[in-house]
Amino acid sequence: MLATKLGLSARARRYFVRTTQISLVPEPAESIRLPEQQGDMPPRVADYIAAHQLPSPCLVVDVDIVEHSYVSMTRAMPMATIYYAVKANPAESIISRLAELGSNFDTASPGEIDLCLRLGVSPSRISYGNTIKKQADIAYAYSRGIRMFAFDSDAELEKIAVSAPGAKVYCRILVDSEGAEWPLSRKFGCDPEMAIRLLVRARDMGLDAYGVSFHVGSQQTNLSQWDGAIGQVAALFETIAARGIHLRMINLGGGFPSRYRARVHPLIDYAQTVMQAMVRHFGTALPEMILEPGRSLVGDAGVIQAEVVLVSRKSENDDKRWVYLDIGKFSGLAETMDESIKYRFLTPHDGTPSGPVVVAGPTCDSADILYEKTTYELPLALKAGDKVLILSTGAYTTTYSAIGFNGFDPLNAVCI
Numbered sequence: 001m002l003a004t005k006l007g008l009s010a011r012a013r014r015y016f017v018r019t020t021q022i023s024l025v026p027e028p029a030e031s032i033r034l035p036e037q038q039g040d041m042p043p044r045v046a047d048y049i050a051a052h053q054l055p056s057p058c059l060v061v062d063v064d065i066v067e068h069s070y071v072s073m074t075r076a077m078p079m080a081t082i083y084y085a086v087k088a089n090p091a092e093s094i095i096s097r098l099a100e101l102g103s104n105f106d107t108a109s110p111g112e113i114d115l116c117l118r119l120g121v122s123p124s125r126i127s128y129g130n131t132i133k134k135q136a137d138i139a140y141a142y143s144r145g146i147r148m149f150a151f152d153s154d155a156e157l158e159k160i161a162v163s164a165p166g167a168k169v170y171c172r173i174l175v176d177s178e179g180a181e182w183p184l185s186r187k188f189g190c191d192p193e194m195a196i197r198l199l200v201r202a203r204d205m206g207l208d209a210y211g212v213s214f215h216v217g218s219q220q221t222n223l224s225q226w227d228g229a230i231g232q233v234a235a236l237f238e239t240i241a242a243r244g245i246h247l248r249m250i251n252l253g254g255g256f257p258s259r260y261r262a263r264v265h266p267l268i269d270y271a272q273t274v275m276q277a278m279v280r281h282f283g284t285a286l287p288e289m290i291l292e293p294g295r296s297l298v299g300d301a302g303v304i305q306a307e308v309v310l311v312s313r314k315s316e317n318d319d320k321r322w323v324y325l326d327i328g329k330f331s332g333l334a335e336t337m338d339e340s341i342k343y344r345f346l347t348p349h350d351g352t353p354s355g356p357v358v359v360a361g362p363t364c365d366s367a368d369i370l371y372e373k374t375t376y377e378l379p380l381a382l383k384a385g386d387k388v389l390i391l392s393t394g395a396y397t398t399t400y401s402a403i404g405f406n407g408f409d410p411l412n413a414v415c416i
């Protein structure tokens with residue numbers, strides 16, 4: 001990092017980074033060792049795994065790659081302010097590195113807020129983006145200096161007006177999430193018509209009606225979803241302006257990808273699509289833009305090393321083997337629910353003859369099957385005790401890992 005190389009104190013570095021964000025920070029550190037292709041094995045992680053006897057399963061995250069992804073995003077969309085979605089991976093080394101680089105943080109709970117504050121992030125750089133909050137948690141966040149809150153309903157707005165008077169609020173709208181491998185639709189957001197009424201009400205309650213947010217669904221593969229959502233927000237801005245409210249901010253959410261089995265567009269394609277849509281719908285009067293990336297910043301930086309526990313068949317002439325790993329749905333790979341996120345595996349026998357498999361976790365719960373309908377092939381030579389590497393597992397793994405289900409330890413993790 002340039003600011004680090006200049007030998008500035010942490011505080012000066014933060015200031016330097018924030019005030020020079022567009023021109024200087026986006027210079028990627030030359031020392032960062034990147035994989036040849038996006039999402040391949042990060043070289044430092046490979047070295048680390050080779051040099052250490054790790055407990056199994058264990059996630060290893062290269063924080064330099066997180067830095068690289070963050071810097072790439074600020075370069076691709078220099079007009080946007082990044083709020084890292086802490087939920088994707090709240091490891092302290094990740095939060096600290098992103099804080100040093102000038103990132104802001106989107107949080108979902110008092111726990112995440114406390115984590116960011118403890119690591120020196122000022123409250124003005126933290127949003128409380130969960131639309132479902134306890135009254136007491138809103139009051140707590142406000143007492144810690146948080147002044148930016150998301151909402152999508154009357155009842156939530158009433159809670160914020162009581163416990164966070166005068167705060168900046170933004171309304172989340174429901175948008176189409178078709179094309180997302182991990183959709184976040186239905187549960188969050190409201191109809192744009194309703195958002196207009198709610199934002200007017202927010203103003204009338206003494207809150208600062210700041211803007212509108214949406215999330216097109218995580219791991220969104222259909223780039224045109226941003227165009228549709230931005231178009232809806234621009235129309236909403238126009239309608240509400242006629243009611244005397246001049247919204248200032250559009251929060252474009254997350255949805256930018258990691259590299260799982262299917263190839264994905266490079267980040268620059270997403271950035272271009274978003275910027276073109278912004279100009280198409282808002283013209284030159286662009287509002288403040290916020291991005292809340294999670295998966296795209298940390299996913300490809302992490303690799304889980306796991307172990308094969310058992311390889312078996314269900315009948316004498318079963319053509320599918322069952323490969324049971326020491327990691328499953330309850331120990332970090334929850335996003336394999338409905339076989340949504342399709343991870344890539346590396347084994348010591350790659351390149352030798354392979355055959356179809358069902359991949360499952362180690363617990364006594366029959367829901368703990370990772371892939372049964374999706375076609376997966378693994379080497380015929382694979383056997384109990386073999387190490388398996390699961391790529392692009394830096395996002396939404398450690399925090400999804402159960403504490404002691406079936407007596408198994410939660411997922412081990414190390415940031416390097």
Ligand SMILES: Cc1ncc(COP(=O)(O)O)c(C=O)c1O
Nearest residue numbers: 085218219254255292293294295
């Ligand atoms: C409010 C909010 N913002 C951002 C994110 C991060 O999304 P992604 O990991 O797709 O970047 C999420 C994910 O659940 C979210 O709920």
